[in-house]
Amino acid sequence: KDPKDFTIIGKRLPRVDNRDVVTGTAKFGMDVRIPGMLVAVVARPEAFGGSIASFDEAAARKVPGVRDVIKVSTGIAVLADHTWAALAGREALAVKQEAGPNASVDSDSIHKQLGEAFQPFGDAPEGKVVEAEYAVPYLSHAPMEPMNCTVSIADGKCTIYAPSQAPDAIQRGAAQRLSLDRSAVTVHTTLVGGGFGRRFQMDFANEAVEIAQAAGKPVQVVWSRDDDMKHDFYRPASRNRFRAVLGSDGKPILWQHQFMQAQAGRGTPNWGREEIPYQIPTAQRMTGGARTPIPTGAWRSVSHSNTGFAIESFVDELAYAAGADPLEYRKSLIADARLMATLERVAKLADWKGPKPAKGKGRGVGCFAGYGSYFSMIVDVTHDPDLGIVVNHVYAVVDCGIAINASGVEAQVIGGVNDGIATALKSAITIKGGAVEQSSYFDFEWLRMNEAPKFTIEILPSREAPGGMGEVAYPPAPAAVANAIFAATGHRLRTLPMNELPE
Template sequence: TATSCRAERGEVIHGPTGRRLGYGALVDQAATLPVPPNPPLKDPKDWRLIGTPAKRLDSPDKVNGAARFGIDERLPGMQVATLAACPVFGGQLASVDDTKARAVPGVRQVVRLEDAVAVVADHMWAAKQGLAALDIKWDEGPNAKLGTADIVQQLAAASQRPGVVARNDGDAVRAMAGAARKVEAIYELPFLAHATMEPVNCTVHVRRDSCDIWVGTQVPTFTRTAAAQLTGLPRERVQVHNHLLGGGFGRRLEVDFVRRAVRIAMQVPGPVKVVWTREEDIQHDMYRPYYYDRIAAGLDERGRPVAWTHRVTGSSIMARVTSELFPKTLRVMRAVGLHQLIATVKGLDVDAVEGAAEPPYTLPNIRVEYVRQEPPGVPTAFWRGVGPTHSIFVVESFIDELAAAMQQDPFEYRRALLDQAPRAKAVLELAALQAGWGRPLPPGSGRGISLLHAFGSYVAQVAEVSVSKQGEVRVARVVCAVDCGVVVNPDTVKAQIESGIIFGISGVLWGEITFKNGRVEQHNFNDYRVLRIHEAPVIEVHLVRSTETPGGIGEPGTSAVMPAVANAIFAATGKRIRKLPVKDQLRP
């Protein structure tokens, strides 16, 4: 019987006799048995592997260079291509004179696409030299004069109109009118690039009856579908050889670079590796949307929020992703009335309001709305942390504003609003305890705190920063408390939190994509700055032991650190950061 057996190291062991059978020996018989409706689970006290740190098996290869990323692909007879796309989104290739490019040693071919031109060569250097020698003329299209200020103006105007309701508990309008005090603010968060260490690249070999793709992608199935659509081949004739990612962060959820590589390969004999330069990658990324948020709270005599309104205005990633990547699924689910599970619901983008629509605090009257406003021509996509990268920043910065308005401690103010959220309260208290909340810091330094409930996990962070007289911010220490339910491998959880914190600090301090005359102004790491090793803070991660359902852990570190840093800057300087990035805002 099941009670007399145990599973161990791939075998089922009969306790009384010690007889052992491997799983493989039992498969055929097990397949004929009915699935038990409520199989008993192992008691957590008997866990041997769950919760035990385990080293990653791929770490040595990543250190010694043996790991294979997409850009490492080498094939017999392979050529290398690089490209230039129209610098203005929505523009087209008007003409190109390739006379000088063809004279570059090693250049084999110039491929023209509707909105780009590629140079195919024996190696990357020749391809780059050939590309630089092209005389390209662009039809820049309707967005040739577009600037960031134009986009912000459109968002600000759109934010004035009522949005689709994401949450409406109580009567926020009436409660606001009767509040003892009202606090309101506008927050702006910029476009953000993914800035992966490995620029996007894709190697493709298109034959008459098959297609092979070597790439590092987060979506091999979508990659296969895109190639099949372009080549006209059946999906089963497209083979995707997936490699490790030199950074994904949502960028490699997209297949735009795969489509371009396939279109180029269809005009090239043999395999061709298409590599984007870093500049091309940053200037033709698919960006985290620009968000323009209006938020207000009505407070009672004690400073507790009795009314809360939050209107999110920005692009809808879900609307595009659903229609582009799940068209068949969407059609089927729409036919049965279930399309709202994966799409926008009557105009509501559930990702755009995640973190805003379900804050953990006790808010008796809350109304959250979403206004969709697409930036003209600018492609938007998921960025590590997705919707909460903006919504948690706004909510947690604003909670800090309320505490400051009432001259109350930010930690104590939050804790008083968490009586109905014990898991959130526990991580908040743990982070504050481990960070030494309330302990004095030197002049020019400050601590900030934040709380996140998203992806099924609870995360609290305390950031310690120092601000120089020149306005330079240094994040010295981040203390993080995490309750993500059952933790299988603590090392993996800590690694994800640590890397998310590094990613988020880059975003809050410097991350920004801007437009002038339709063009992205940033080019490379010199003007799209990311945190470097010598700038990294001390990071402490404390895990809550839990038997709750496992939650997500890849995203929360990024979303939670951004408001913690901004709140710490306020504590150090008295300046509230309502528009990101911080960048030069603190300079005298």
């Protein structure tokens, strides 16, 4: 079918559930209600690997509405008629904790381990040597809807209601725990109030199955915001170290990249270190890291969220080392026609070659190719003495093959870039005493509506197969902000978040 004859593909279509979402009638996991259901909350050790030394069960049972207190593998579950009673009962437990073997683990010690994992680069050819190292922190998924799951076990069957990204895994885990055939376990996937990779994990569902089995009644397990923030599977902290040698034309003849990330157990795949969107004669890459007790998992763009900032920042540094315009320098290294088209178009949209920004203002570039899509962006920032760094405008061009829903593509660009701005300037999970220090949005800050920039977005027409969009806009965004900060202030910031400029 000729694309000019499309009547749905490529058009701007609203989500069919928009009205339900904005009027509060959409059903998320938290909205599930089944007859005879109790609500459970769990008192968990805050430190990873910690334990609960003591708790006052009698005091919790005295709270009106509390029906049971059960010791489970993750902590102490308080079951009640409603959420408020369950939370009050948990508070009455007066839990005393033991930090356990990880009491000395903190963010500084983890980054020290990562730094010690780097290896010497070895000999280099003749040319101008440029070296840099970049660091990023742990990040929480921080979805608007905290983890929750509702489970009913009766008559040899199990019914689960879960806002999950992996319902098949939940079904498999429940069947194994309950010694049931998988056909006896039904999983209803509700609307998800934010996933971002967090809900690929099964911990919250496994916990609900365990509690419902012990209680002998239908149970809805509810996590508070604090629970959700302190017991996530975090985007790993990581460090990236680079060395490049520039030839007589200013282009790299050698590119060396070591990527070290903190992992617990199987951790997060090292996706994101394999590809760079530039043609370099010799590119060497090495991955490794450090084992830590902090749980890690998939986060938006997986390991590209670590490496995108580092790669695009370092390319910017190479451009300045070569005395070249950062955008033109990237063009000199790009071999892929589709990525080149996005960069050339965004340069025109942003009038890159126009008048230079005024003092205290700067522009930064970022590129990314992956998941079958190609993306380039330019950001305008202002260094305000009172407000700090303000991102004013984002120009973005994407080639994602045939764009099925243009509104959806634009939404993913806006969401991914806004996430990138938040993590560039604000957000970090820090560890102290083997536990997460943050507990909610007041200390794990995200971008507020009044802080969001203006967007100019263009989708390039294409007949290529549709590519992904959920992961594409995030990786270059923190780097584009960092590059713009350098252009505005002369300060090259290599550690996220960039919430303080040097004096």
